[in-house]
Amino acid sequence: MRRILKIVLPLIGKMGFFRYTLLGILSGLFSFLFINLVTKVVGLIIAGNFTGISREYIVIFASVILLFIWIRRTLSLAIINLAQTLFWQLRLQILSYVLKAGYQQLSGRKERIYSAIFNDVYILTDASMSIISFATSLILALASLGYLASISFTLFLITLGVALLGVTVYHIGTKKNNRSLQKTRVLENKFVAKANALLDGFKEIYIEPRKGKDIYENSIDPIAKEAYRSNTLAFTGFLNNQITGQVLFYILISSVLLFFSITLNIKPKDTVSFVFTLLYLLGAIETIMVILPGLMRARVAANHLVDLKNELEEAGFSNPLPEKYINREEFESISVRGLEFRYDDNESAFGVGPVNFDIRQGEVAFIYGGNGSGKTTFVYMTLGLWLPSAGEIRLNGVRVSHDNYPAYRAAFAVVYSNFYLFEELLGLETFNREKWNYYIRLFELEGKVTLEGTKFSTTELSTGQRKRLALIAALMEEKPVLVIDEWAADQDPYFRRKFYTEIIPLLKKEGIAIIAITHDDRYYNCADKLYRMDYGKLVRESVPDPMASMLN
Numbered sequence: 001m002r003r004i005l006k007i008v009l010p011l012i013g014k015m016g017f018f019r020y021t022l023l024g025i026l027s028g029l030f031s032f033l034f035i036n037l038v039t040k041v042v043g044l045i046i047a048g049n050f051t052g053i054s055r056e057y058i059v060i061f062a063s064v065i066l067l068f069i070w071i072r073r074t075l076s077l078a079i080i081n082l083a084q085t086l087f088w089q090l091r092l093q094i095l096s097y098v099l100k101a102g103y104q105q106l107s108g109r110k111e112r113i114y115s116a117i118f119n120d121v122y123i124l125t126d127a128s129m130s131i132i133s134f135a136t137s138l139i140l141a142l143a144s145l146g147y148l149a150s151i152s153f154t155l156f157l158i159t160l161g162v163a164l165l166g167v168t169v170y171h172i173g174t175k176k177n178n179r180s181l182q183k184t185r186v187l188e189n190k191f192v193a194k195a196n197a198l199l200d201g202f203k204e205i206y207i208e209p210r211k212g213k214d215i216y217e218n219s220i221d222p223i224a225k226e227a228y229r230s231n232t233l234a235f236t237g238f239l240n241n242q243i244t245g246q247v248l249f250y251i252l253i254s255s256v257l258l259f260f261s262i263t264l265n266i267k268p269k270d271t272v273s274f275v276f277t278l279l280y281l282l283g284a285i286e287t288i289m290v291i292l293p294g295l296m297r298a299r300v301a302a303n304h305l306v307d308l309k310n311e312l313e314e315a316g317f318s319n320p321l322p323e324k325y326i327n328r329e330e331f332e333s334i335s336v337r338g339l340e341f342r343y344d345d346n347e348s349a350f351g352v353g354p355v356n357f358d359i360r361q362g363e364v365a366f367i368y369g370g371n372g373s374g375k376t377t378f379v380y381m382t383l384g385l386w387l388p389s390a391g392e393i394r395l396n397g398v399r400v401s402h403d404n405y406p407a408y409r410a411a412f413a414v415v416y417s418n419f420y421l422f423e424e425l426l427g428l429e430t431f432n433r434e435k436w437n438y439y440i441r442l443f444e445l446e447g448k449v450t451l452e453g454t455k456f457s458t459t460e461l462s463t464g465q466r467k468r469l470a471l472i473a474a475l476m477e478e479k480p481v482l483v484i485d486e487w488a489a490d491q492d493p494y495f496r497r498k499f500y501t502e503i504i505p506l507l508k509k510e511g512i513a514i515i516a517i518t519h520d521d522r523y524y525n526c527a528d529k530l531y532r533m534d535y536g537k538l539v540r541e542s543v544p545d546p547m548a549s550m551l552n
């Protein structure tokens, strides 16, 4: 419950929480008032003291019904409000955690984030809606118990004993049920991951349906079956508890009617009132029992959300907007000294470094090396996506530290080898139409893509054209350093040549420093600096003679 409140309270505020609780209590008290009234009139009828239609009772019943309409409406509105606030605010909050997280914290957690947005939020919203009914039933149960005590204290003690027995049975069963719910939660993440693989890899599956059959039969179906089993186990447990509670109450009611009313010498009118109230108490306890499994699931969901938030915020990491963006004129150099990064603490895990590297304004550095040699890892480390374990980076001679990392990262525009092409130009302070037209002509996308506001008319382009558009979007950011990872690999021979021999010199003239991972050895002479990545070690090489390249 504490964890649920930790998530819910900041969203609805203390006052909101107070309001919802008050409404729950009011509604509980009102239900009790109505039961009390009905029990009283029934008692009067049984005792033969009800004298027929009375103005007094008509007014009382009419007022109670009017009060009921008011409370129900206010409560319904409050429930809708609470549910919508939680549903949307929680989703926004999760995505804002994502925006604040470090790349390192985010990688490997995609499925859990999906699961949080599409699963945990639903569970928490449902549970929060039932919290009001929970409070209502709790108050009704407490008031009923108080009323029972006023009728016969001995019978009240017996009822309390039965209720406590029910709670103990419930408590013992709940631990096991919760373990099953936790297990389902883990399976849910795995299910989302496999469902994503099925959807993302559908092209491959469509060509070879056996792939789909494999993933369905060996992963998706077994996960679903296991989740089905553990959820069924948990809910059967909850249901058994519920039935035990109900049976205990039925035995109690039978005993009051057939045994206690005689042995304790209770008046018939009081016996009827007692049994009536017991039935209402049973109703309230049943509601509580029905709601509890949902609250338990919400507890698991809340734990998941809190853990996810903590992990995303790990080590006080945050990624605020940089206070200052360095422009091309201000940029002098980036120098990397003794930088190291390892994927795991394990000695055998792949690592890069120690690495030394320098790039100055308008300089072009090419990095090549075998697959898996560590080029991308080095670039990610230099960009500040992976945080190095040793060494230092200096921007214009100033050491990059925890505080100025955001400003440092903002010096780069990047087209990754597995880039994501947004449907619009994002994050531009000013939009330079002339520049856009110039790049569209330079990259030969005239007539292919236009801009509607800042939105691309289309991103349904060929792979090579999508890469050109991604590079234009990066250049529009007017950052001092451009980083590209095997950008030209998807370009045709004509455009590849144009890129290395015409476009790169033009970008250099604009003062842009370029770090490019490339395997196009024909064009290594177009770089100012050439590096080879060799199993995590960066080795500086001499740039080939242009004449020698021409002979290749």
Ligand SMILES: Nc1ncnc2c1ncn2[C@@H]1O[C@H](COP(=O)(O)OP(=O)(O)OP(=O)(O)O)[C@@H](O)[C@H]1O
Residues within 6 Å of the ligand: 343, 350, 369, 370, 371, 372, 373, 374, 375, 376, 377, 378, 533
């Ligand atoms: N997210 C990751 N977690 C753990 N290990 C990784 C991760 N990414 C890469 N590696 C390891 O780091 C090594 C270097 O990968 P990297 O992507 O830097 O190579 P690369 O030189 O860019 O290769 P390629 O030319 O194929 O793109 C790989 O052999 C891989 O084992």
